[in-house]
Amino acid sequence: MTSLDDIPVTQLKGVGSALAEKLAKLGIISLQDLLFHLPHRYEDRTRVIPMGSLRIGDVAVVEGEVMKADLVMGRRRSLQVTLRDSSGFLVMRFFHFNAAQKNQLSEGARVRCFGEVRPGRAGYEFYHPEYQVNPPPMPAEGDATLTPVYPLTEGIQQPRVRSLCQQALAYLQRFPIKDWLPQGLLAEYQLPGITEAVQLVHSPPANAPVNLLMEGRHPAQQRLVMEELLAHQLSLLQVREQIQAREALPLLPTGDLPERFLDSLPFALTGAQRHVLADIRQDLSQPLPMLRLVQGDVGSGKTVVAALAALQAIGAGAQVALMAPTEILAEQHFQNFRAWLEPLGIRLAWLSGKVKGKARAEALEAVRSGDAGVVIGTHALFQEDVEFHRLALVIVDEQHRFGVHQRLALREKGVGGSLAPHQLIMTATPIPRTLAMSAYADLDTS
Structure with a gap:
């Protein structure tokens, strides 16, 4: 195997036939397909925010200790997990959960979670946040990256796609993508090579300009746009070549x-x-x-x-x-x-x-x-x-x-x-x- 296009996604850890079938619905068959399945936005999860400083509508990472986890019976049964840190407390609310989650989120557990702040009966809440129990230390400032958010299909969650993309990026070092655009053109427009661009859009450093990334104007994104335009142009020229390889019936002007x-x-x-x-x-x-x-x-x-x-x-x-x-x-x-x-x-x-x-x-x-x-x-x-x-x-x-x-x-x-x-x-x-x-x-x- 000499290119990422030759390596099926089933080579990645955790990808069996069922997940491969779901990925295929997104057009993802090979590692190259996966790496060109690009994020459509980014989230900044590089800093833990004190619970006491949160405001409604904030999207943030918080970390704290579980005070209690209760089953609440109302119009909809929910699991209500109350976290606290030195500045305040916050409720994680789950309407879809299982017994394993309830046991995992028991009193005294250390939890880091990410979500959007909403008003609740007794304070602020996160609905169905992404979370980690007993999380590792936050990365150093220079090592932190923005979190990509990908287009999904039913049965696939963001953490799974992120994990697969990170695995695929490791292959990228051994099988770099061929650059078709001339180096002079890239230099003229101050654009990175294709391999560097793919690496950056999937794992942008925390100091990357978020506004450019969110608007699709980062040089790495523009480089990928140029690649897509080139591929589109070449595919159309190939179609023309294929069509004109066949003959047509000459329709000579005759009659009145x-x-x-x-x-x-x-x-x-x-x-x-x-x-x-x-x-x-x-x-x-x-x-x-x-x-x-x-x-x-x-x-x-x-x-x-x-x-x-x-x-x-x-x-x-x-x-x-x-x-x-x-x-x-x-x-x-x-x-x-x-x-x-x-x-x-x-x-x-x-x-x-x-x-x-x-x-x-x-x-x-x-x-x-x-x-x-x-x-x-x-x-x-x-x-x-x-x-x-x-x-x-x-x-x-x-x-x-x-x-x-x-x-x-x-x-x-x-x-x-x-x-x-x-x-x-x-x-x-x-x-x-x-x-x-x-x-x-x-x-x-x-």
């Missing part, structure tokens, strides 16, 4: 469908629409799958451009699928395309979760036989029983609602064999072109 459609419109195309359309026509004519993102405000005419792209595909004897994230948006597209294309003799099919029974069976048959040149719907287009006759162009509205993996799923319904359908993505999300080129690295942008 586009011209007849344009003649029926009560307006002329804008210069921007003509420019985008020229890019699309060029892409569709190639034996490589088009991967193009078209951005434009609502009402800017993206749908007309999409209809013209569809007509180029239909003129070449192929089918078109148009997918939208909601029934309302998909139905709007269906009504527009039907008004535009049915007068040209083109049959459309409508598929959504609401289409059932005979209507669905008829739509599926029209798609399967090729009678329907354009198929419009929601995520229902992904379903296994939807079989296309000759799908060569996929149009997706509102890309950010679907994502790469769902587009890939629809891609598999292409014309068959090694041929992939062309893809045209439309979005009204107003983001700068440079950001779009990063966020949608698998797509060309218009």
Whole structure:
């Protein structure tokens, strides 16, 4: 084993099959997954606060001796443990407890606990605090660290995740994470290496700037953000490479469908629409799958451009699928395309979760036989029983609602064999072109 990604979490002490299954729900399979499961906030538990100085709403560590532990029978049965130190007293209250806890928290026991101060009947209380019986001495000031708080799933508690992360950090010394960012770039922005950044976010020293950590602006956190952006960019480029490794059906402009459609419109195309359309026509004519993102405000005419792209595909004897994230948006597209294309003799099919029974069976048959040149719907287009006759162009509205993996799923319904359908993505999300080129690295942008 040469990397943390090769080491399963079951290598850690205390991780059996049951805990491994729960960790998997958080996406944690390997030690690398665990170390990239980052804290979402921090707590300062480096100092013990005198009980007499506490105020309601404080989140603090206190330490004292158990005066008494009582079962209180009220609307809800609870275990009430009263602690005292030289300055005052505090009650730990547990609504969920067992006999072992009651025995452990017996009179005279030394307890350190952490919680939020709440008002109680006889003074201040902690509800279900984290606690230690007969705790070790507090670490020296220079050795103390802030306490990370992690996202959890059912059946896993914060102390367990912290313990596992500390074990994983020990492996980090033997198997450092490879730094992909150039040293010059890190130096320019005064950022640590990836291994140092991971170490710090899981175990920040007590003198670390808490405000920066809490706001996600610490250099170590920014370093990890850069790593995530790089990984995202590379994964999208890999997707693009995989898609373009397959050939596509060249959709050469033939027939007069586009011209007849344009003649029926009560307006002329804008210069921007003509420019985008020229890019699309060029892409569709190639034996490589088009991967193009078209951005434009609502009402800017993206749908007309999409209809013209569809007509180029239909003129070449192929089918078109148009997918939208909601029934309302998909139905709007269906009504527009039907008004535009049915007068040209083109049959459309409508598929959504609401289409059932005979209507669905008829739509599926029209798609399967090729009678329907354009198929419009929601995520229902992904379903296994939807079989296309000759799908060569996929149009997706509102890309950010679907994502790469769902587009890939629809891609598999292409014309068959090694041929992939062309893809045209439309979005009204107003983001700068440079950001779009990063966020949608698998797509060309218009």
